[in-house]
Amino acid sequence: MARVERAQRGGHSGVSIEDVAAAAGVSTATVSRAVRGLPRVSPATREKILGIAESLGYVASSSASGLATGRTKTIGVLAPFVSRWFFSKAIEGADRELHARQYNLSLFNLGGHGSHRERLFSKTMVYKQIDALLVLCMALTHEEIEHLQKIDIPLVVVGGHVEECPYIGIDDYAAAATAVRHLIGLGHTDIALLHGDDETDLNFDVPRVRIQAFQDVMREARLPVRPEWDEWGDFTVRSGQEAFRRLWARSGPKPTAIFCASDEMAMGVIFEANKAGVQVPEQLSVIGIDDHDFAEAMGLTTVGQQPDEQAELATKMLLDELDGIAGAVQSTVAPHRLIVRRTTAPSHRRPEPSA
Amino acid sequence: MARVERAQRGGHSGVSIEDVAAAAGVSTATVSRAVRGLPRVSPATREKILGIAESLGYVASSSASGLATGRTKTIGVLAPFVSRWFFSKAIEGADRELHARQYNLSLFNLGGHGSHRERLFSKTMVYKQIDALLVLCMALTHEEIEHLQKIDIPLVVVGGHVEECPYIGIDDYAAAATAVRHLIGLGHTDIALLHGDDETDLNFDVPRVRIQAFQDVMREARLPVRPEWDEWGDFTVRSGQEAFRRLWARSGPKPTAIFCASDEMAMGVIFEANKAGVQVPEQLSVIGIDDHDFAEAMGLTTVGQQPDEQAELATKMLLDELDGIAGAVQSTVAPHRLIVRRTTAPSHRRPEPSA
DNA sequence: TTGAAAGCGCTAACAA
């Protein structure tokens, strides 16, 4: 009778491994092996147990198995934002791999929570709740890195470098250089730069590297880098709009092309240029970096990258490492590629052959 | 000496409540009370314990406390996508509230994982790992609803109705009607509809309701609803582009305005119209629904909603319910508002007064 | 105000 009662509650919240064991007339150890697909269970008992577990709606308590094994089967994803292209794509990519391997994804969004310094993650959360950590494109303080190393869980950062941490991302220098060379190859000599903000600690050295590449390539081509054409933004559309406005509000000659450190900023520039009656690409060529979801629709020329694949790979490494494959986590350079569309065109100004 | 050894490991992975208790010379029960801020601990001992816990880098194991209390302190967020505007915004909103109340967010992304039917969430995951569930704008099967009700954890769906489930979202009918009336008020009589797909089970009745509103308002104004101007998309930019192309490729007269069931589709229409040389809004007025992040930059007229606030409120209700406030979860209609920008204008065609 | 002790549900040796 007791069994019947239990069976009637089938599917309810409180079905434990003991209920299944009792109903199957075996020990909890056997049930544990059976449901986890471990060896040392006869086909017959396994089948019986699985059937009963199913009908009872048994699901193992993650807290209990987590406590027993020391593994939570979830990995943490640390992101400064979730609603920006790079991050949302990366999250999707990480999720693909996690999902395929039966892991859970715990999201830690650091954006917009007052002071960034309330970086919780060393304290309240993350820690002891996850088996590994995926850091999306954000800087970590020395303190934080140190802390993470102490609790030594596998860690990899995607989309930027953090000293001493394995990372996966494109070669930002090469990608930026490619973009600038494309512009130069089109005959542009008056090229403006819209770089990402260097100030915030969220996007660490990526902006810096892209700026460096711009300057190097310009110098290499013996082209002037004019400080009044050096604008900055925070990778958002709005900041691209503002940058364009500032650029065009200033007196003096205007550039014929602009290299933007992200597609969202490039789009902002284009929207604002449209509004101001500046023709793209006739009067102004615009190139970005990313290959944002909207880039194709807008015809935006860009240097594309795939954050989802980057994060998927990173996640795979993390999980492999957890599976005991030592050295599975390795810094890797992800591919980028120039995608020429309709926002870049030959310069309308006197083509002045370099050198 | 043993204490010294422990202290030296301070910050390491394995610091348990027992380590803290030993170091403080009290029982684990007292440590437990102290670190959780419970009463029945003298100020002196509390302070001492907290100091030691801090210096040892103690963090409670979530598995252990989860097992002991039956609460995981994490809520699940079920989303069909993460990189689309509505969803990423909603996730951010949910996170705000969770973060503020020290809960974790476990993300379950159902998109792109082969067959949608592998809806895992009744089985593998979600269940027993979360204290409550936030469903973002997706349909649930009867089976799934039933299952969720059985394991009865608090549940609320944001952005659409699921029978018998509390939901939070805008009044889709009213929002769509507002958009269409705006067009009609501008003198348009030849209005096309770009509705969301009805087929997929992901976006359930939202598309249907918006279609209905369109038809009702048109009928009310005695305006023709032409089947050849009825297009559909899946809420993405690309589908908006395709819809525009189909619409313009068909022979016969063209509409002077189009109501799109989402901003992303509206943007697709605009991008494609630009490419085809169709002036917006001179030749074609376009209105969407959402107030996407890019809408302002593009000057898109739309009926705005705020998924982040919707999700934040929903999360608050869930957490309140978990806090023992019975009836905290209640269906609520979220606000929408017409935002007139630059993609809608009076009809260029002979204004033909209705009635 | 504090402590002792019994679990929470599962896993993992080790025996049988």
Add this chain to the structure above:
DNA sequence: TTGTTAGCGCTTTCAA
């Protein structure tokens, strides 16, 4: 192949 038996680290009566 299966069962027994300790825990895993924390919470929570109940006593003291």
